[in-house]
Amino acid sequence: MPQKPTACLALADGTVFHGQGFGAVGEVVAELVFNTAMTGYQEIMTDPSYASQVVTFTFPHIGNTGVTEQDDEAPEPVASGIVVKWDPTEPSNWRASADLVDWMTRRGRIGIGGVDTRRLTRAIRQQGSPHVVLAHDPQGNFDIAAMVAKARDWQGIVGLDLAKEVSCRQSYRWDEGLWSWPGTFGQSEEKKPFRVVAVDYGAKRNILRSLAQSGAEVTVLPATATAEEVLAHDPEGVFLSNGPGDPAATGTYAVPMIRELLDRDLPIFGICLGHQMLALALGASTIKMNHGHHGANHPVKDVETGKVEITSMNHGFAVDAQTLPEGVIETHVSLFDGSNCGLRVAEKPVFSVQYHPEASPGPQDSTYLFERFTEAMRARRA
Numbered sequence: 001m002p003q004k005p006t007a008c009l010a011l012a013d014g015t016v017f018h019g020q021g022f023g024a025v026g027e028v029v030a031e032l033v034f035n036t037a038m039t040g041y042q043e044i045m046t047d048p049s050y051a052s053q054v055v056t057f058t059f060p061h062i063g064n065t066g067v068t069e070q071d072d073e074a075p076e077p078v079a080s081g082i083v084v085k086w087d088p089t090e091p092s093n094w095r096a097s098a099d100l101v102d103w104m105t106r107r108g109r110i111g112i113g114g115v116d117t118r119r120l121t122r123a124i125r126q127q128g129s130p131h132v133v134l135a136h137d138p139q140g141n142f143d144i145a146a147m148v149a150k151a152r153d154w155q156g157i158v159g160l161d162l163a164k165e166v167s168c169r170q171s172y173r174w175d176e177g178l179w180s181w182p183g184t185f186g187q188s189e190e191k192k193p194f195r196v197v198a199v200d201y202g203a204k205r206n207i208l209r210s211l212a213q214s215g216a217e218v219t220v221l222p223a224t225a226t227a228e229e230v231l232a233h234d235p236e237g238v239f240l241s242n243g244p245g246d247p248a249a250t251g252t253y254a255v256p257m258i259r260e261l262l263d264r265d266l267p268i269f270g271i272c273l274g275h276q277m278l279a280l281a282l283g284a285s286t287i288k289m290n291h292g293h294h295g296a297n298h299p300v301k302d303v304e305t306g307k308v309e310i311t312s313m314n315h316g317f318a319v320d321a322q323t324l325p326e327g328v329i330e331t332h333v334s335l336f337d338g339s340n341c342g343l344r345v346a347e348k349p350v351f352s353v354q355y356h357p358e359a360s361p362g363p364q365d366s367t368y369l370f371e372r373f374t375e376a377m378r379a380r381r382a
């Protein structure tokens with residue numbers, strides 16, 4: 001006999017998926033996206049860019065590597081919940097310190113298993129990322145009409161400022177470099193590391209590690225830091241992090257702050273939300289994509305060299321390349337849909353990318369960008 005469904009995913013258009021609940025009991029309202037990465041569910045769930053989003057994994061074996069604290073991209077999982085093809089598999093991994101389901105229960109995150117994730121992914125591609133309510137109830141009592149209505153009434157990500165919510169509250173120093181076998185984190189080999197201020201709009205730890213590894217002494221500041229506060233640290237370079245929500249919603253604090261920094265002769269490097277906010281500060285605009293890019297195999301072309309990189313991506317907004325002002329050069333484009341994936345300012349050491357060169361999870365084709373940032377700071381010192 002089939003088990004009684006203990007979880008339910010209701011889309012705003014009235015489509016309902018039933019399945020087996022796991023992790024925390026409760027209900028969340030969020031935007032639904034799909035991620036096609038074949039590894040890294042823990043890094044994805046703890047990436048602060050996923051705030052207010054439920055993630056459907058198209059890869060069917062979720063849970064098979066368990067979880068380990070070293071792979072957290074933030075202190076807590078941030079994605080509101082997950083949707084998987086079947087109930088998470090038992091971990092089989094020497095690094096695992098816990099089981100995904102126990103970890104989700106302890107950390108208050110809801111999962112639904114047994115969902116036809118191909119059908120769901122097709123629906124997301126067709127209608128755009130829908131608003132959903134995901135509920136887990138061991139008794140299997142769901143008020144479907146109320147769930148659909150709640151999903152329909154939710155305001156959505158457009159116009160939502162989430163960067164401030166997930167950012168750190170206090171500044172801190174970050175010195176840890178990248179993970180290496182058999183399980184330690186490296187240190188920068190730079191004798192006189194470059195003073196970098198990283199503004200935290202929801203920064204992933206592997207970005208901070210990549211900065212430290214490539215020669216930065218990183219001071220992390222909260223999202224609301226003013227240009228004056230950033231400059232008080234006498235930075236040799238400023239990094240603008242990834243983060244959740246609508247880039248345009250940061251227009252009251254981050255964008256004007258970045259505009260002020262642009263008047264200085266400082267290397268600036270931005271990733272994802274950082275890229276979008278930099279584009280806004282330069283006078284361009286951003287647009288909401290249909291279903292965004294979330295995966296670890298997205299081909300991107302460096303239009304200046306012709307080289308193709310396979311990249312990790314996670315974004316639902318994009319910079320509208322048509323709106324880039326004179327003096328701002330489009331450096332990278334997506335080979336999936338031609339959307340903008342990078343920019344640089346002519347004659348200035350200011351550049352950013354839409355994708356995630358720190359990977360985690362994903363390929364490491366684009367780590368050269370961290371070196372490029374270090375080189376820009378070295379040139380400035382010289």
Ligand SMILES: NC(=O)CC[C@H](N)C(=O)O
Binds near residue numbers: 247272318
């Ligand atoms: N990873 C990110 O920084 C995401 C940026 C932005 N929130 C988007 O969805 O496009």
